[in-house]
Amino acid sequence: RKEVEQDPGPFNVPEGATVAFNCTYSNSASQSFFWYRQDCRKEPKLLMSVYSSGNEDGRFTAQLNRASQYISLLIRDSKLSDSATYLCVVRLYTGGFKTIFGAGTRLFVKA
Amino acid sequence: ETGVTQTPRHLVMGMTNKKSLKCEQHLGHNAMYWYKQSAKKPLELMFVYSLEERVENNSVPSRFSPECPNSSHLFLHLHTLQPEDSALYLCASSQDGQGATNEQFFGPGTRLTVL
Numbered sequence: 001r002k003e004v005e006q007d008p009g010p011f012n013v014p015e016g017a018t019v020a021f022n023c024t025y026s027n028s029a030s031q032s033f034f035w036y037r038q039d040c041r042k043e044p045k046l047l048m049s050v051y052s053s054g055n056e057d058g059r060f061t062a063q064l065n066r067a068s069q070y071i072s073l074l075i076r077d078s079k080l081s082d083s084a085t086y087l088c089v090v091r092l093y094t095g096g097f098k099t100i101f102g103a104g105t106r107l108f109v110k111a
Numbered sequence: 112e113t114g115v116t117q118t119p120r121h122l123v124m125g126m127t128n129k130k131s132l133k134c135e136q137h138l139g140h141n142a143m144y145w146y147k148q149s150a151k152k153p154l155e156l157m158f159v160y161s162l163e164e165r166v167e168n169n170s171v172p173s174r175f176s177p178e179c180p181n182s183s184h185l186f187l188h189l190h191t192l193q194p195e196d197s198a199l200y201l202c203a204s205s206q207d208g209q210g211a212t213n214e215q216f217f218g219p220g221t222r223l224t225v226l
Contacts (some may be wrong), residue, residue, distance in 0.1 A: 002130070008151065011128040032212055032213070034214075038164075042219070043217035043218060043219050043220055044154070044200060044201075044217050045217070046214050046215075049212065049214075087153075087154075090214060091212075096166070096167075096209070097208070097209050097213065098212060099156065099215070100153075101153045101154040102153055103151065104153070105154055
């Protein structure tokens, strides 16, 4: 089983739609969780951290479910500029910290 | 210059060539990383340096050789590569190599093609 697993998509949604991605992780020693965004042929950039209580940043909401070992990202009122690959990132401690990236979920928002 | 820069942005090399990738960070960070990104695969961590010491090496073939002369610069020396080494090589930096919250800032990457 992969340490961090994401649906590769692509998710094709119209502008204004709400879309959600899930990401599952296998190691219960996982401590910190993040969503990064990677535009086509660009580098990944941090979108938001994911806190235990859930957190919101404008149209983006991130949730963590430790019992089921998954995190989610919800995007409301999708914009064309949201088209990108969304990378789930998990940081775990196994004698030292280790960061693991998921393969990403591709999102296309269409007019 | 701001952020993390990488040179060259594109590189084509033969299997017998020797080349080096360069990364420089202007963020005052203490940790630097090399990642390999192949199509439709997760980023693969290759090397981690914290305070100029290598702290992680994820079973990377010896044809990849990192060098970290100071906390702002990181090199990846390449020799006798294989075509399957063709990928995007990303450099990243973070405030430190440890700690639960460890936002990494990435450079634009070097797209490497091995013929």
